[in-house]
Amino acid sequence: xTRIAVCAPSxxxxxxxxxxxxxxxxxxxxxxxxxxHPQCFATQGHFAGSDEVRLAALLECANDPAFDxxxxxxxxxxxxxxxxxxxxxxxxxxxxxxxxxxxxxxxLLGALYRERIxxxxxxxxxxxxxxxxxxxxxxxxxxFLAGERSGLExxxxxxxxxxxxxxxxxxxxGTRMMPGLAGHVVMVEEVSEHLYAIDRLFFHxxxxxxxxxxxxxxxxxxxxxxxxxxxxxxxxxxxxxxxRHAIAYLGPADIGHDGANRIVPFGLAERAEAx
Amino acid sequence: xTRIAVCAPSxxxxxxxxxxxxxxxxxxxxxxxxxxHPQCFATQGHFAGSDEVRLAALLECANDPAFDxxxxxxxxxxxxxxxxxxxxxxxxxxxxxxxxxxxxxxxLLGALYRERIxxxxxxxxxxxxxxxxxxxxxxxxxxFLAGERSGLExxxxxxxxxxxxxxxxxxxxGTRMMPGLAGHVVMVEEVSEHLYAIDRLFFHxxxxxxxxxxxxxxxxxxxxxxxxxxxxxxxxxxxxxxxRHAIAYLGPADIGHDGANRIVPFGLAERAEAx
Numbered sequence: 058x059t060r061i062a063v064c065a066p067s068x069x070x071x072x073x074x075x076x077x078x079x080x081x082x083x084x085x086x087x088x089x090x091x092x093x094h095p096q097c098f099a100t101q102g103h104f105a106g107s108d109e110v111r112l113a114a115l116l117e118c119a120n121d122p123a124f125d126x127x128x129x130x131x132x133x134x135x136x137x138x139x140x141x142x143x144x145x146x147x148x149x150x151x152x153x154x155x156x157x158x159x160x161x162x163x164x165l166l167g168a169l170y171r172e173r174i175x176x177x178x179x180x181x182x183x184x185x186x187x188x189x190x191x192x193x194x195x196x197x198x199x200x201f202l203a204g205e206r207s208g209l210e211x212x213x214x215x216x217x218x219x220x221x222x223x224x225x226x227x228x229x230x231g232t233r234m235m236p237g238l239a240g241h242v243v244m245v246e247e248v249s250e251h252l253y254a255i256d257r258l259f260f261h262x263x264x265x266x267x268x269x270x271x272x273x274x275x276x277x278x279x280x281x282x283x284x285x286x287x288x289x290x291x292x293x294x295x296x297x298x299x300x301r302h303a304i305a306y307l308g309p310a311d312i313g314h315d316g317a318n319r320i321v322p323f324g325l326a327e328r329a330e331a332x
Numbered sequence: 333x334t335r336i337a338v339c340a341p342s343x344x345x346x347x348x349x350x351x352x353x354x355x356x357x358x359x360x361x362x363x364x365x366x367x368x369h370p371q372c373f374a375t376q377g378h379f380a381g382s383d384e385v386r387l388a389a390l391l392e393c394a395n396d397p398a399f400d401x402x403x404x405x406x407x408x409x410x411x412x413x414x415x416x417x418x419x420x421x422x423x424x425x426x427x428x429x430x431x432x433x434x435x436x437x438x439x440l441l442g443a444l445y446r447e448r449i450x451x452x453x454x455x456x457x458x459x460x461x462x463x464x465x466x467x468x469x470x471x472x473x474x475x476f477l478a479g480e481r482s483g484l485e486x487x488x489x490x491x492x493x494x495x496x497x498x499x500x501x502x503x504x505x506g507t508r509m510m511p512g513l514a515g516h517v518v519m520v521e522e523v524s525e526h527l528y529a530i531d532r533l534f535f536h537x538x539x540x541x542x543x544x545x546x547x548x549x550x551x552x553x554x555x556x557x558x559x560x561x562x563x564x565x566x567x568x569x570x571x572x573x574x575x576r577h578a579i580a581y582l583g584p585a586d587i588g589h590d591g592a593n594r595i596v597p598f599g600l601a602e603r604a605e606a607x
Contacts, residue, residue, distance in 0.1 A: 102563015103528050134528040137535045228532055231506040232539040253378050253409040257503055260412045264507040288377015 059202055060090045061126045062118035063183055065097040066140070067161040068133030069105035070184045072098060075130075078183050078195055086199045093183075094118060097130045104135045112139040119143070122150040126202055131184035132160030132222075140164045141234055144172050151175060157198055158182050160314065163225035164234060170219065170323045171236035179210075179220035179244075179312065179321040190316020201320050210244070210311050210319040213326045216270045220244040220312050220321035227258045230265035239268035242307060244321060245295075246275030248314035252287035252294065255280075259298035271305035276313030334477055335365045336401045337393035338458055340372040341415070342436040343408030344380035345459045347373060350405075353458050353470055361474045368458075369393060372405045379410045387414040390440075394418070397425040401477055404433030404440065406459035407497075412439040415509055419443045426450060432473055433457050435589065438500035439509060445494065445598045446511035454485075454495035454519075454587065454596035465591020476595050485519065485586050485594040488601045491545045495519040495587050495596035498552075502533045505540035514543035517582060519596060521550030523589035527562035527569065530555075534573035546580035551588030 063075075075093050082091050096114035099106030106114070118127045129136075143165070154175040156166060159182065166177035180201060181194035188194060197208035210220070219238060221229075223245040229235045243266060247255060255277060266272070277291035289297070292309075299306040311319045338350075350368050357366050371389035374381030381389070393402045404411075418440070429450040431441060434457065441452035455476060456469035463469060472483035485495070494513060496504075498520040504510045518541060522530060530552060541547070552566035564572070567584075574581040586594045 100560075102561055103558070104563070134532060137532065224532075228502075228536040230536075232536065257409060257412065257499075261503045261505075261507065283378070285375075286377055288379070 058090055059088055059125050060123055061128050062092050062124040063097060063128045063130050064094040064114040064118045065105035065130040066111050066115050066165060067135035068131050069100050070097050070130045074184055074186050077186050082199055086203050088203055089199055108138050112143055115143050116146055119151040120148040126155040129158030129162035129182055131182055132162055134161050136161050137164040140168045144168045147174055160222045163221045167229045167236050168234035177323040181318050188316045194316045194318055197320060208320045210321045212310060216242050217324045218242040218321055219323045223247040223258050227261045230262060240270050242270050242273060244273040244275055244310035244312055246313045247277045249279045251281055251283050255291055256294050259294055263298040263302040263304055266304055271307040272299050273307045273310035275310040278313055333365055334363055334400050335398055336403050337367050337399040338372060338403045338405050339369040339389040339393045340380035340405040341386050341390050341440060342410035343406050344375050345372050345405045349459055349461050352461050357474055361478050363478055364474055383413050387418055390418050391421055394426040395423040401430040404437035404457055406457055407435030407437055409436050411436050415439045415443045419447055422449055435497045438496045442504045442511050443509035446509060452598040456593050463591045469591045469593055472595060483595045485596045487585060491517050492599045493517040493596055494598045498522040498533050502536045505537060515545050517545050517548060519548040519550055519585035519587055521588045522552045524554045526556055526558050530566055531569050534569055538573040538577040538579055541579055546582040547574050548582045548585035550585040553588055
């Protein structure tokens with residue numbers, strides 16, 4: 058039996074979404090037991106409870122040896138406020154766990170990868186169930202935890218890889234949670250940002266990514282209409298800034314804020330195969 | 333006679349705004365001669381002309397010994413794409429100039445300050461004329477160039493100071509254009525960002541501002557409505573992240589994206605007095 062703890066370091070989920078995923082897991086994944094921490098439904102201002110409440114729930118999930126994995130329930134914003142302290146307080150029981158999520162959960166995945174704590178994995182979250190194709194997305198994560206490997210992002214090769222939301226990676230750069238990414242394929246995706254903001258984020262992140270093996274661009278979706286066209290699309294922007302910093306642009310990545318979002322275990326693919 | 337070159341490293345201005353400011357300068361500042369580079373009216377996609385066109389105009393203005401100052405016409409987005417190369421190609425004629433602007437022009441002010449080229453000054457731009465109180469804002473910049481000091485941000489004391497748009501400073505962090513700000517009072521302001529984005533930007537910038545003398549918060553204006561309240565206001569956010577990184581929070585700064593935006597010469601106040 059694989060036991061998975063679900064907590065929400067950023068924003069809350071609904072009871073309805075939790076019940077849908079519990080039912081799906083019970084029906085299709087008999088080898089998986091989902092434990093949804095009640096903190097997932099807490100609210101305070103923007104967040105799924107105060108920093109203290111979110112931190113306490115995360116520590117409970119991380120430090121309980123009964124759990125094999127911690128699945129972050131939803132993104133939004135907020136994980137960066139607790140990630141550094143959380144990682145500092147993770148016990149030996151956290152060291153063997155798999156950590157799954159993306160978007161705002163990237164602050165935690167980055168910090169965990171930097172500290173070499175368990176296996177951080179870019180993967181659809183519980184709240185993704187309400188997206189178009191959301192059940193397939195949730196099935197991809199649960200399937201991965203059940204040993205299925207068909208949901209992996211297909212471009213992954215022999216180099217270690219990571220995947221981040223572009224904004225999240227930009228904000229991680231230069232902080233105490235930023236992992237060393239030399240030699241890595243770095244995949245980025247973004248949602249709901251103007252193209253000028255995408256360009257600005259690429260200006261910033263590419264200045265911090267010297268030494269990576271190359272960059273892959275996931276989907277840049279729901280770009281708001283601006284008062285005028287930007288003059289370049291997202292791939293042209295990525296190519297421009299990669300060229301500026303002598304970073305290899307490796308092509309697209311099959312990740313994004315959508316139901317088709319694929320799984321990227323951080324690090325070496327062959328180690329992920331063996332997990 | 334003080335001769336001021338105006339160019340647009342980011343986005344274009346209108347002929348109408350240029351004419352208003354030319355008329356105001358002619359009527360009220362007989363000691364000032366404004367030279368508006370035709371590139372200010374160029375457009376290509378998001379920008380006031382291509383990177384090449386904007387860079388060429390900026391170099392013309394910067395490297396012409398006939399000009400005493402370069403006034404950036406408008407923010408928006410785009411200066412970061414040309415700032416590094418521009419600064420590398422500034423000649424001896426650039427070294428004594430005063431450089432004025434804010435918002436997106438902060439990339440240039442930061443790079444100039446880092447390279448110790450002339451006198452970077454946070455100040456209202458030509459395009460500010462169309463704001464409420466915009467003529468007063470333009471008058472403040474022209475007055476400063478004419479020797480008037482009443483438009484200076486009033487909190488400035490004996491420590492060196494800088495002022496930045498929060499997003500611009502966040503994007504500068506860790507790049508080759510970021511000036512060393514140890515011992516400085518750092519003033520930041522923001523416009524049109526959600527409070528969760530303000531919080532995220534503070535997470536990032538405060539991680540990069542170790543050793544500053546302290547932080548002052550300018551106005552955070554036109555915050556969009558979110559689907560739920562954030563739970564803290566901009567000052568509480570600033571205080572939270574300053575405390576996290578042991579940065580002194582020094583109180584408000586009289587700067588912002590508005591007509592009341594005051595002037596902050598980068599560096600030591602007494603040197604600004606003497607300029």
